[in-house]
Amino acid sequence: MDIATLLHWLQQAATERPAAQCIIRFRSGSYYRRFLYRLSKAASASGLSDVYRPLPIIRGICCRLPNDVELGTATGPIWIEKDCKISVSPSLKKYASFENGVQWGVKQIKAPQAWSITTGHRIKIGVIDTGIDFGHPDLQHSLLRGINLLNRSKLPHDDNGHGTHIAGTIAAVGGIHGMTGVAPRSLIAPVKAFDRNGSAYVSDIILGIDWCVRNGMNIINMSFGMKTRSKALLSAVNNAYNSGVIIIASSGNDGKLRSVDYPARYPQTISVGATNRQRKVASFSNRGAYIDIYAPGDKIPSAWLRGQYNEMSGTSMATSHVSGAVALLLSLYPGLSPGEIKAIMKRSMQPLKNSKTRRNVGELDISRMLQAAKQR
Incomplete structure (x- = not known):
C-alpha cells in the first residue's frame, strides 16, 4: 500500500x-x-x-x-x-468509615518492616488511569505534574476516583491524620487517559506508555484491562519493557480460572491477582497460569476525590500494592531489570492459604522479596 x-x-x-x-x-x-x-x-x-x-x-x-x-x-x-475501547478494571466500591494510619493490605505484604531501609525514595511511577485529586492532603507530597492526554492544556485532575485510589495505596503520606501507602517517598506521575466513566481507547494507553518512557518513569501501573488482544498495545508494552520500565497490570475481576485481561496477559508485564485478609484468592479475581503474583485487593480503603477516602475491591487495588513494592525494591537496587524483578518476586512469594491454585504462585511478601534480592 x-x-x-x-x-x-x-x-x-x-x-x-x-x-x-x-x-x-x-x-x-x-x-x-x-x-x-x-x-x-x-x-x-x-x-x-x-x-x-x-x-x-x-x-x-x-x-x-x-x-x-x-x-x-x-x-x-x-x-x-x-x-478498541478499554476500561479501568471494574471494581466494587463502598463508602466506608476510615481509620487513620497503615491499612490492612499494606501491613499484610509487610511494607512497614521495610521502611527502615527503603521507602521508595525518588522512584517515579506513572499511573495510567483517570487522573488524581491534586488537593488530597495525603497525596500532595507524592505528586509529579503528569499529563492529561484528554486535554493537554489541563492538569490530570481525577473526575472518577479510581486513579486517586490507586495512587493512595502506592504512595500516600498522610501522617497521623491520614493513610500511608506502600512506598511513601515514591513519586506518582498521574497520566490521565481515562474519562469520568473509566473508559479510554487503546491509542490513549499507547500515548500514556510513550509519555512514561520519554519522561523517565521507573514503573507503570496499569489497573485496567480488556478481553481482546491488541498488537499495537503489545508493541508499546514491549518497547517500554526493552527500555527498562517495569509494567504492572491487573488480571481482571471475572473470577475465571484460565482467563486474564490484556495487557496483564502479555509476558512483559507483571500480572496481578487479588487476595483477601485470609490470604486466600478473592472470589472476583481471575486466577491461573497467567498470574505472576497475588496481593491484597478485597475491601481496600484508600484516597478518594475531594480529600475523602473510599473502600474498593478489585485486582486494580492489588496491582497498586505491587507497584509500591517494586518501588521499594528499585530504590534499594536501581539496576534491576524488569525480568529480574519478576523473577525475584516469584521466588519470594508467600504461599496462599487453602488454595487450589498451583504451588508456584503466592502472595506478595516484601520482607522475603528484599531478602531474595539481597541474595541474588
Whole structure:
C-alpha cells in the first residue's frame, strides 16, 4: 500500500461519517517518517491536522478511516487494527468509615518492616488511569505534574476516583491524620487517559506508555484491562519493557480460572491477582497460569476525590500494592531489570492459604522479596 492511498483514506474519513477509529503501524522507521512528512504537508493544506495523532513508540498513528477499509490485517509495509475501547478494571466500591494510619493490605505484604531501609525514595511511577485529586492532603507530597492526554492544556485532575485510589495505596503520606501507602517517598506521575466513566481507547494507553518512557518513569501501573488482544498495545508494552520500565497490570475481576485481561496477559508485564485478609484468592479475581503474583485487593480503603477516602475491591487495588513494592525494591537496587524483578518476586512469594491454585504462585511478601534480592 502506498502513502497516497493512506492520505486519500484520511481525507475521505474527514469528510464522511461514520468512520472507524483505527491504529496504523509501519514496519520501517523510514517509511513511517516519510508518511508523517507527507501527512503534515497535506494536513496543513487541507485541514487534516485534527484527524490523526502520532504514536511514535509504535511507529504509528491513531486516526479515522472509512468503514469499508478492512481492519486487522497486514497490508504491505503497514498494519491496521481497530482502536478498541478499554476500561479501568471494574471494581466494587463502598463508602466506608476510615481509620487513620497503615491499612490492612499494606501491613499484610509487610511494607512497614521495610521502611527502615527503603521507602521508595525518588522512584517515579506513572499511573495510567483517570487522573488524581491534586488537593488530597495525603497525596500532595507524592505528586509529579503528569499529563492529561484528554486535554493537554489541563492538569490530570481525577473526575472518577479510581486513579486517586490507586495512587493512595502506592504512595500516600498522610501522617497521623491520614493513610500511608506502600512506598511513601515514591513519586506518582498521574497520566490521565481515562474519562469520568473509566473508559479510554487503546491509542490513549499507547500515548500514556510513550509519555512514561520519554519522561523517565521507573514503573507503570496499569489497573485496567480488556478481553481482546491488541498488537499495537503489545508493541508499546514491549518497547517500554526493552527500555527498562517495569509494567504492572491487573488480571481482571471475572473470577475465571484460565482467563486474564490484556495487557496483564502479555509476558512483559507483571500480572496481578487479588487476595483477601485470609490470604486466600478473592472470589472476583481471575486466577491461573497467567498470574505472576497475588496481593491484597478485597475491601481496600484508600484516597478518594475531594480529600475523602473510599473502600474498593478489585485486582486494580492489588496491582497498586505491587507497584509500591517494586518501588521499594528499585530504590534499594536501581539496576534491576524488569525480568529480574519478576523473577525475584516469584521466588519470594508467600504461599496462599487453602488454595487450589498451583504451588508456584503466592502472595506478595516484601520482607522475603528484599531478602531474595539481597541474595541474588
